[in-house]
Amino acid sequence: MKMRILIVEDERAIADLINMNLTRVGFACDWAHNGKQGADYIETNKYDLVLLDIMLPEISGYELMEYIRPMKIPVIFITAKGSVKDKVKGLRMGADDYLVKPFSIDELIARVESVLRRYHKGMQVVHVLDIQIDTLSRTVMQNKKIIHLTHKEYDLLYYLVQNQNIALYRETIYEKIWEDSEYRETRTVDLHIQRLRKKLNWNEYIKTIFKIGYMLEVKS
Amino acid sequence: MRFAEKIVWVCLITISIVFSLGSTIMIVRNHQHLLDTTIKQNIAFHEMSIYSLESKVFQDYYRRDLSDETQIQERVRYYIKQFETSIKSVTYAISNTQDQVIYSYIPQELQTYITKQNDQVYHIVNKSKQFMIMTSQVKIGNTVLYLTGCYDISPCFEEKNRQVITFVMIDITVIGISYFILRFLSRYLTQSIEKLNKTSQRIASGHYGERTQIQTQDEIGELSQSFDEMAHMNEKRIEELKANLEQREEFMGSFSHEVKTPMTAILGFAEMLYTMDCDEETRRKAARYIYKEGKRLENLSYTLMELLSLGDKKIELKTICIDHVIQQLKEYYQNKDNIIFHTHSCQVYSHQELLFTMMRNLIDNALKASLHNEDVIIETLLKDKHLTVMIKDQGIGMSEENIQKITEPFFMIDKSRSRAQGGAGLGLSIVKRICDVHQTQLNVESQLGKGTIISFVLEVQNNEE
Numbered sequence: 001m002k003m004r005i006l007i008v009e010d011e012r013a014i015a016d017l018i019n020m021n022l023t024r025v026g027f028a029c030d031w032a033h034n035g036k037q038g039a040d041y042i043e044t045n046k047y048d049l050v051l052l053d054i055m056l057p058e059i060s061g062y063e064l065m066e067y068i069r070p071m072k073i074p075v076i077f078i079t080a081k082g083s084v085k086d087k088v089k090g091l092r093m094g095a096d097d098y099l100v101k102p103f104s105i106d107e108l109i110a111r112v113e114s115v116l117r118r119y120h121k122g123m124q125v126v127h128v129l130d131i132q133i134d135t136l137s138r139t140v141m142q143n144k145k146i147i148h149l150t151h152k153e154y155d156l157l158y159y160l161v162q163n164q165n166i167a168l169y170r171e172t173i174y175e176k177i178w179e180d181s182e183y184r185e186t187r188t189v190d191l192h193i194q195r196l197r198k199k200l201n202w203n204e205y206i207k208t209i210f211k212i213g214y215m216l217e218v219k220s
Numbered sequence: 221m222r223f224a225e226k227i228v229w230v231c232l233i234t235i236s237i238v239f240s241l242g243s244t245i246m247i248v249r250n251h252q253h254l255l256d257t258t259i260k261q262n263i264a265f266h267e268m269s270i271y272s273l274e275s276k277v278f279q280d281y282y283r284r285d286l287s288d289e290t291q292i293q294e295r296v297r298y299y300i301k302q303f304e305t306s307i308k309s310v311t312y313a314i315s316n317t318q319d320q321v322i323y324s325y326i327p328q329e330l331q332t333y334i335t336k337q338n339d340q341v342y343h344i345v346n347k348s349k350q351f352m353i354m355t356s357q358v359k360i361g362n363t364v365l366y367l368t369g370c371y372d373i374s375p376c377f378e379e380k381n382r383q384v385i386t387f388v389m390i391d392i393t394v395i396g397i398s399y400f401i402l403r404f405l406s407r408y409l410t411q412s413i414e415k416l417n418k419t420s421q422r423i424a425s426g427h428y429g430e431r432t433q434i435q436t437q438d439e440i441g442e443l444s445q446s447f448d449e450m451a452h453m454n455e456k457r458i459e460e461l462k463a464n465l466e467q468r469e470e471f472m473g474s475f476s477h478e479v480k481t482p483m484t485a486i487l488g489f490a491e492m493l494y495t496m497d498c499d500e501e502t503r504r505k506a507a508r509y510i511y512k513e514g515k516r517l518e519n520l521s522y523t524l525m526e527l528l529s530l531g532d533k534k535i536e537l538k539t540i541c542i543d544h545v546i547q548q549l550k551e552y553y554q555n556k557d558n559i560i561f562h563t564h565s566c567q568v569y570s571h572q573e574l575l576f577t578m579m580r581n582l583i584d585n586a587l588k589a590s591l592h593n594e595d596v597i598i599e600t601l602l603k604d605k606h607l608t609v610m611i612k613d614q615g616i617g618m619s620e621e622n623i624q625k626i627t628e629p630f631f632m633i634d635k636s637r638s639r640a641q642g643g644a645g646l647g648l649s650i651v652k653r654i655c656d657v658h659q660t661q662l663n664v665e666s667q668l669g670k671g672t673i674i675s676f677v678l679e680v681q682n683n684e685e
Contacts, residue, residue, distance in 0.1 A: 013485035013509045020502065021492070055477050080480040081473060101477075102484035105491050167497030176495075212497050 002028045008038035009053040035059025054079040160216040170213040224406040243387045251380040262371045313368040334368045428455040474630035482513035523646045530653045539681040563600045568678040578654040581647040589615025614671040627652040
């Protein structure tokens with residue numbers, strides 16, 4: 001079953017950005033464009049996580065937070081206010097994390113997953129095709145056997161799993177995994193992809209996309 | 221030492237010095253006077269005694285025929301004894317021409333003063349008593365004797381001592397009473413200083429609203445008044461600074477929100493496009509958002525520049541013809557057919573560009589509020605050298621509480637609609653700044669659903685009708 005996330009954000013552009021990316025990673029998202037609607041949604045539906053903007057018209061994020069807190073739903077604040085004072089206030093009020101605008105998509109996904117992992121133990125193990133990835137111990141199991149992967153191979157695999165069914169550029173993959181935007185050693189990416197295919201026997205799943213890069217295809 | 225105590229001690233020292241000096245002079249003069257009188261009295265008494273002795277002995281000398289010197293001496297001794305018994309403060313001694321003491325009642329230690337020198341006055345201190353000794357010649361027939369009288373003048377000195385004791389007692393009492401009166405008075409006089417001090421301490425500890433409120437007509441009253449004025453100015457200034465800081469913080473908060481929101485969208489969607497091979501629909505959507513949010517940033521930067529440029533420089537107003545501004549507006553809105561101008565032609569004290577900007581912003585707002593292209597009327601009203609400019613619309617109107625906030629930077633009544641119309645919530649902030657330059661106020665009358673009338677007043681110069 002998919003995790004459900006509520007986005008309370010008055011800016012349509014930001015809401016759409018979060019929505020599109022979280023949906024892509026495999027969450028179900030609802031969007032409330034003000035505090036009142038947010039409260040209504042929380043009352044009628046069951047959510048695993050709320051992404052809450054602080055500067056909302058009428059009912060502010062802090063006020064809505066007071067309403068959400070007794071329900072024990074994890075909350076991540078999204079705000080332009082990045083001062084330590086504001087962060088502390090948010091966290092004191094019971095928020096689980098704090099996302100300051102402008103944020104990158106990777107940061108958003110990482111924080112969402114980290115909060116969910118804390119609340120739901122099941123989140124720490126990801127099932128994809130015939131493997132299980134334990135995100136805490138960073139181990140990969142296939143047919144009840146541990147597959148030994150190097151750090152970079154693990155990171156690459158996890159990145160592909162996160163972005164399954166999406167064609168990823170070689171350069172981007174390199175930037176993300178090797179955290180280096182100066183030298184785009186795409187050959188390194190090719191090499192690691194080959195190693196992964198061999199170790200997991202995933203030749204048919206990790207596809208080479210012409211002129212672009214690679215894609216992990218998971219047919220539902 | 222406290223100031224009140226200082227006053228007390230200074231006064232006390234002055235009082236005791238003056239009082240002691242006066243009393244001392246008085247006592248000394250009194251004593252001198254008394255002594256002189258006593259001496260004169262004693263001299264007179266002595267002379268009288270001599271005279272009476274001479275006449276008495278002389279009578280006896282003739283009546284009883286005292287030829288013998290010893291007999292005369294006997295009579296003298298007899299009369300002197302009589303004198304001594306009648307007056308207690310006198311003792312006598314008689315000596316002859318050979319310096320032999322014939323008779324003496326004078327105490328032993330004063331015997332040396334018995335001489336035959338005539339009319340000599342001695343003043344001798346003996347033990348704790350004072351005596352005055354005087355010798356005169358007594359002549360009876362051929363017999364010459366010397367009578368020495370010793371007068372006790374101690375009461376004269378006792379009187380002085382008594383006066384000194386009385387003076388010391390009075391002095392102590394006066395100083396004691398003065399001390400308490402001075403203490404009370406100086407407390408009373410310095411209590412305003414105390415109050416001033418307490419007030420300034422309270423102000424120093426952050427209670428800026430504190431005042432002395434001392435209303436006396438003296439220097440302390442004046443000082444307190446100046447102090448209160450100073451405190452008032454300081455309080456005002458501090459409040460201004462606080463308000464300023466709050467405003468600035470609020471502005472920065474809103475500003476960062478306004479900038480960071482489109483930035484997040486632009487960066488996020490760009491990252492999506494850059495990282496992965498998205499489908500056609502997603503790509504178009506992302507591109508549209510990037511364009512829209514970029515436009516919003518551009519808009520914001522222009523408006524912000526306009527606002528900031530108003531804040532920096534000193535703007536000089538001059539006489540302009542309002543017709544030029546109206547003409548400029550008509551050209552600007554030539555595509556809009558729902559704007560109606562009913563304006564006077566006159567010279568006003570203003571600034572052409574700023575007046576245009578202000579009216580353009582107000583008309584833009586009126587147009588935005590008129591969702592169904594209702595008429596927007598620009599009217600002027602001329603009265604007593606003042607020109608009231610009104611912008612009337614029949615749009616959606618505003619609630620009372622929103623009217624209070626409309627000039628705050630980044631305030632938008634309906635965020636999503638303003639966004640859609642390309643607003644950033646800065647228009648009326650600019651208008652307010654321009655109003656400040658003109659030293660006029662923005663009057664807003666509005667009713668929800670009925671429309672809004674916004675007006676401001678300009679000063680008319682050399683009106684030519």
